[in-house]
Amino acid sequence: MTYAVGMELPLDQILLGDCIELMRLLPSGSVDCVFADPPYNLQLRGELRRPDDSLVDGVDDDWDKFGDFAAYDTFTRNWLVEVRRLMRKDATIWVIGSYHNIFRIGSILQDLGFWILNDVIWRKSNPMPNFRGRRFTNAHETMIWAARGKESRYRFNYAAMKALNDDVQMRSDWLLPLCTGSERLRNQHGLKLHPTQKPESLLHRVLLASTGVDDIVLDPFTGTGTTAALAKRLRRRFIGIERHPDYAEAAIGRYRRERPLPIDSVMATPAKRDLPRVPFGSLVERGLVPAGTRLMDKQRRITATVSPDGTILSGTIRGSIHQLGATLTNAPSCNGWTFWHFERDGILITLDVVRTESTQVVREEAG
Amino acid sequence: MTYAVGMELPLDQILLGDCIELMRLLPSGSVDCVFADPPYNLQLRGELRRPDDSLVDGVDDDWDKFGDFAAYDTFTRNWLVEVRRLMRKDATIWVIGSYHNIFRIGSILQDLGFWILNDVIWRKSNPMPNFRGRRFTNAHETMIWAARGKESRYRFNYAAMKALNDDVQMRSDWLLPLCTGSERLRNQHGLKLHPTQKPESLLHRVLLASTGVDDIVLDPFTGTGTTAALAKRLRRRFIGIERHPDYAEAAIGRYRRERPLPIDSVMATPAKRDLPRVPFGSLVERGLVPAGTRLMDKQRRITATVSPDGTILSGTIRGSIHQLGATLTNAPSCNGWTFWHFERDGILITLDVVRTESTQVVREEAG
DNA sequence: TTCCTGGTTGAATCCGTGG
């Protein structure tokens, strides 16, 4: 197989055509995140259709059932192989599906070397009831979130997700409404343009969780362009592919009309590990935690004294705030910033509080 | 391969041994429902510590270790083939797993000709957090509910599920707590006997949804016997298989100690058009007002018995707590929450007290 | 008896950077 050498990445575009063929023209290792909503095409309405939309005949015998799954598996493997080639080493992928297809997809993802990070459940707040009363109301869809490989150092905006969820960790089950009302794209007859248009809230959360500003997002099954719209709104770059001309046209119009949010608003909530580092010694130096200060753990069971060079001393043992915390509690490691306290105005505060105060001072001075 | 011809079905027993080998000795087409909790193939690497430096007691048992996906797939296919042979034509199977294994299981189920009816999400109300902040909190597990084949005329107790769920259709996402506290089996050192004991409320709902009185339930990975206990409690017949002697011994003892509920209370609620609102069902399911509990009015003149689906029974009259209160007092209406009492520690308390105590119910209504 | 606090725990594929 040959690839177009040196082809430019078609950024912020929606390409019309077959995603496998078009992806073969794009350069390897070029996208940061993928969202894919592939066709389900299984066991619907008495007729079976292959992924290429051709009709499967002879529905009832076992051979054809197997043939149908095999065709779907081949299709799935083919597009996932191309997607994986386009992903940077640390990129992640989201794939959404239902019980008809998600187990095939999950298995093939694993077989291809993707590393599953979570399966995320979209709980629909307003699902269609089960009219015949023969099953549980099918009230959710499943998304698989996976890194390109086990070794990927993927992006997860933990602090942003926690902030979005009332300051507790975001769980793997998300309650979101279906795409209805004015958000739903319709044709001139008022009929829905696409049978499975995804809600914007879903893509909002997906992109906010796993991408940064200017990251390149690929959607090989763009449909009516929910991923495209949210990528533009959140100031991510976008590459979309859609085979059906009506859908592609709708998605392109939607993408053009979308306006990016102000740049400040789309910056991710900073994670603590991304904040500037402050050596403990500089707090001692600046007198914020003076040498000689008596440090103790929360229960006041362990104490230590601050030395002028930023080490601390307990009995005859000397070391960094982290080292001594670990040694004195027989722990393999210790975060000295949150372990050690000292008394100020009669109450115990952690070193972390002082550190936070000090960076604020620095920022005010700098700003 | 040869099978023992005419072997009696070992009903209401827990067999010690490898499930694939033992299932080969059992006659075809003999069970009505299967619940299977196979090893998840977690592939945990190092140790994990909480932010307070305490060690997480992860699953490191040998029975959860497989060489690779191919080995796990072979194991899965082998036990599913035997299970399917034992299933009657109209039987259904439940398999529970996490993202580590559930996609393999779902694909193999489909390949073997099983017909998936639902994927059901067990949303954990109290999951373990993600301690490193690198993923979404893994807050659910997935159950696949499937019929033996597309043509199966399977059992689904629609009315009972609706009654259990506030008189709206039961959805495919279930909020239930982990198995903790006194429900958790422990050894003489107070340590958990089994790393992954399932909560009784989960099996309560599974068996109530998909089996009838005297149906034969098979659990090829019995573990500490939650399926066994609930089968006996709900008056289903049971066949269990467990390979590990310690688990099997615990399960057998647990099964012996379990007592069946009164026969009237476990009969499925007959399908009716308009059942009253019964949010009471979730308290029953969770054992806060156990099925079989004797309810009475304040003067102890009227009594009724709690059924597993949240209806109550007085003589031959069955209905919601509200309906029966009204009927038995010849009143136009009745608030069952304040009308019905039961004895706890020698004193009468109202159902409303239990409802108030149950913070979980409040959250489920809100969620 | 009740309320409060502190301790423990649960199917978990759980770090990033710089030398």
Added chain:
DNA sequence: TCCACGGATTCAACCAGGA
């Protein structure tokens, strides 16, 4: 690619003990 080390990271329940 490997190793060392700084330091970031948790939620809901249940239980025991003391006020």
